[in-house]
Each structure stands twice: as structure tokens, then as C-alpha cells.
Amino acid sequence: MRDDRVLLILIVGFVALQIARPARVGELFARIDQHTILTLAGLLMLTRAIDQSRFLDWLAQRLLRAFRTERRLALLMVAFAAAxxxxxxxxxxxxxxxxxxxxxxxxxxxxIERLIIFLALAVNAGSSLTPLGNPQNLFLWQHSGMGFGAYVVMMTPLTLALMAVLLVMCAIAFDSRALHFARRGPTHSVRWALLWTALALFVAFVMMADHGYAGWACAGVAAVLLVARRNAVLGIDWLLLAIFVLMFVVLRGVAEMPQVRATLGQVDFSGAGVAYVGAAVLSQFISNVPAAILLAEYSHNWPALAHGVAVGGFGLAVGSLANLIALRMAKSSKIWWHFHWVSIPFYGIALCLGFIALKWM
Incomplete structure (x- = not known):
């Protein structure tokens, strides 16, 4: 815990918030999005089980044989992640x-660090296209009353522009040097029974979580994997779960502060430009999901809010929960700095692209 700066910052923020505006235990629990936490816990168990099946090493060898240069491999991974x-x-x-x-x-x-950075940017860019891509899209789509197809059409110009820029940046960041095996991974030692069990659980888990049964889905995954592969449950990144719990408690606590609400109430978010910039900027401080929920109370300009929170996922790592997941999975302290060297300039470009996409609508 001492080495995890994000966790320490959140703990300090929580203490400061409790001193400034004390909240009861029930209020603190109410801020936590239990569906998200349970979904995250289930995914952590499933991905650890898949990793322990050794299938990913097996697949990695075949990808390296098919895409022998680092640039081609990186472009494939970024495009696949976005799709x-x-x-x-x-x-x-x-x-x-x-x-x-x-x-x-x-x-x-x-x-690997550079590739994970681009993968984080890729999922934020790709997920902006559909209502299913991320929680803020789903929230705005449900409240806007738009059809699924209409929402996709609305977000297509921005998503295509973001992906075009990202792929160009990716091609520049990775050169065409040939990749050679540093060592041979396992070829015939894939734990196929564990893999098929994890994949079957994965499909069932996603379906149940999408229908609002994340708690039952998480419990079922834990029960099966405790029998099939106990370490897939006990060995997950518990600190990541703690970070997400604290993020909900702290960020939603800040959003609920009377001073914050009073400040936002003085701004007219009915115009497209103000709503767009407000969503893009506010996301940098409280993440794009809380930003979408909060600003929906002050503006019904759904296209502007959707474009703003999509762009807000770039820039600072806190702009999107996906960024925090990717950087935590990298297990490197340096990647946090390297991420911002790429993400902040990309945020500036995305901010301009969002303006242009809104004007074309």
C-alpha cells in the first residue's frame, strides 16, 4: 500500500473530505457503484484464470509468427482493442x-508499457461509438431517448477521427523492427480444461452482469474457480478493487458538495459549446462517468455531453476508469508518467476533433 501512490492519494482525499463534510457509513456505501465493483471483481478472477491456463502464451506465439514487426503487431492490437x-x-x-x-x-x-498505453487510449476511443461501449454512453443513451442506430451515427465521425489519429500516433511510436523470440513459451502445456471453464464462465458472467445480476454472477464465478483454480480467486489485485471503491466514495463526495453544485448551477449548460467543454474538462477531475451523471442534471444537450465525456476519457488518468485499470495491470510506477506524455497531447487533439464533429451535426 505504501508503494501505491494512487491509493494513498485517495485515502488522503477521503480523510480530507470526511473532515470538511462528514458523511455517515450508510451515505458512504450509497456512493459505491456495487454493480461496477462486483463486475470488476468477477472480471479480475476470470482473466487471472485465463492467464493461468497458459493459453495467452500459446496465442502470443502465433501472433508473433503472423505479425513479425513491432509496428504491425501494435497496430493489430490497438485496432482489435478498439473494436x-x-x-x-x-x-x-x-x-x-x-x-x-x-x-x-x-x-x-x-x-509492453508503450503498448499498454496505446491499448488504454484505443478502448476509450473505440468505446465512444456505441451505447454499449462504456457506462456513460449507456447512461446518456437511456436518458436521451435516441435509438441505438441514431446514437451510433451521431458518434461515428468523432470515433473515426479519434481512431485515425491514434493509429497514426501508434505507427510513429512503434518502428518496423523485426521481433524475435526471446524464449519459447509453452507449446503443449495449455490447461485446456481451465481455459474452457473460464471462457464459459466469462460468457455467462457478462450476460448476467448486463442484466443486472452482477452479484450472483460474481458469486458463481468465485464458487466455481475456488474449486477449479483457487489462486484465480485469492490472487487477484485486491488493491485495484480498493482503489475503485475509494474513487466512487471520494469523487462522488466531491460532486455532491454544495459548493460544487452551486458553482455548476451558475453556468448555463444548455448551449452545445459550454456543455461539451464542461463535460470534457469536468471528466479530468471526477472521471467521465460521474461527470455525465452530474451534468445531465444541468443540460439535456445529449450530443454535446456525449462528445464531451468521450473526449474527457483522455488526458489525465482519472478521466476514465479504463485508464486506471490498464495502468494498474501494467504493474509499473513509471508508466503513469509515460501515459500522460501521450494522453495529454492526445486530449488536446481530441478536444479539437470533438468541436469539429459537433459543428458538422
Whole structure:
């Protein structure tokens, strides 16, 4: 815990918030999005089980044989992550692609930190396309009354522009050097029974979580994996769960402060420009999901809010919960700084692209 700066910052923030505006235990628990926490816990168990099946090492070898240069491999991974995030949400997509990227790095000299940074940006960009891509899209889509197809059409120009820029940046960041096996990973030692069990649980888990049964789904996954592979349950990243719990408690506590609400109440968010900039900027401080929920009380300009929170996922790591998941999975302290060297300039470009996309509507 002493080495986890994000956790320490959140603990300090929690203490400061409790001193400034004390809240009861029931109020603190009410701020926690239990569905998100239980979904995250289930995904952590499932991805750990898949990783322990050794299938990802097996798949990584075949990808390296098919895409022998680092640039081609990085472009494939970024495009795949973005496409996956349009259907399975950005955090679920990360739990699929980041462990695969780490398997690639175990057997070939892939610059793993750089690749994880681009994967985090890719799932944020790709997930902006559909209502299923991320929680803030789902929230805004349900409240806007728009059809599924209409929402996708509305977000297509921005998503395509973001992906075009991201792929160009990715091509520049990775060179065309050939990749050679640093060592041979397992070829015939895949634990197929564990893999198929985890995949079957994964499908059932996603379906149940999408229908609001995350608690039962998480309990079922834990029960099966405690029998099949106990370490897949006991060995997950518990600090990541603690970080997300504290994020909900602290960030929603800040959003509920009378001073914050009074300040927002003085701003006219009915105009597209103000709503867009407000969503993009506020996301940098309280994350894009709480920003969408909070600003929906002050503006019904759904296109502007949707574009704003999509852009707000870039920039600071706290802008999107997916960023925090990816950076935590990297298990490197330096990646936090490297991420912002790429993400903040991309945020500036995305902010301009969002303005242009709104004007074309």
C-alpha cells in the first residue's frame, strides 16, 4: 500500500473530505457503484484464470509468427482493442487485450508499457461509438431517448477521427523492427480444461452482469474457480478493487458538495459549446462517468455531453476508469508518467476533433 501512490492519494482525499463534510457509513456505501465493483471483481478472477491456463502464451506465439514487426503487431492490437470495446465495454476489452500483450512481452522484446498505453487510449476511443461501449454512453443513451442506430451515427465521425489519429500516433511510436523470440513459451502445456471453464464462465458472467445480476454472477464465478483454480480467486489485485471503491466514495463526495453544485448551477449548460467543454474538462477531475451523471442534471444537450465525456476519457488518468485499470495491470510506477506524455497531447487533439464533429451535426 505504501508503494501505491494512487491509493494513498485517495485515502488522503477521503480523510480530507470526511473532515470538511462528514458523511455517515450508510451515505458512504450509497456512493459505491456495487454493480461496477462486483463486475470488476468477477472480471479480475476470470482473466487471472485465463492467464493461468497458459493459453495467452500459446496465442502470443502465433501472433508473433503472423505479425513479425513491432509496428504491425501494435497496430493489430490497438485496432482489435478498439473494436472489442464497442461491444464489450472498454474495461472488459482491456481485461482481454492487456494480458495478451503481457504474454507477448514474455516471449519477445515488445515494448509492453508503450503498448499498454496505446491499448488504454484505443478502448476509450473505440468505446465512444456505441451505447454499449462504456457506462456513460449507456447512461446518456437511456436518458436521451435516441435509438441505438441514431446514437451510433451521431458518434461515428468523432470515433473515426479519434481512431485515425491514434493509429497514426501508434505507427510513429512503434518502428518496423523485426521481433524475435526471446524464449519459447509453452507449446503443449495449455490447461485446456481451465481455459474452457473460464471462457464459459466469462460468457455467462457478462450476460448476467448486463442484466443486472452482477452479484450472483460474481458469486458463481468465485464458487466455481475456488474449486477449479483457487489462486484465480485469492490472487487477484485486491488493491485495484480498493482503489475503485475509494474513487466512487471520494469523487462522488466531491460532486455532491454544495459548493460544487452551486458553482455548476451558475453556468448555463444548455448551449452545445459550454456543455461539451464542461463535460470534457469536468471528466479530468471526477472521471467521465460521474461527470455525465452530474451534468445531465444541468443540460439535456445529449450530443454535446456525449462528445464531451468521450473526449474527457483522455488526458489525465482519472478521466476514465479504463485508464486506471490498464495502468494498474501494467504493474509499473513509471508508466503513469509515460501515459500522460501521450494522453495529454492526445486530449488536446481530441478536444479539437470533438468541436469539429459537433459543428458538422
Amino acid at each position: 472489442l470495446s464497442t461491444l464489450l465495454t472498454n474495461d472488459v476489452a482491456l481485461f482481454a487485450v492487456v494480458p495478451l500483450a503481457q504474454s507477448l512481452a514474455r516471449i519477445a522484446p515488445v515494448r
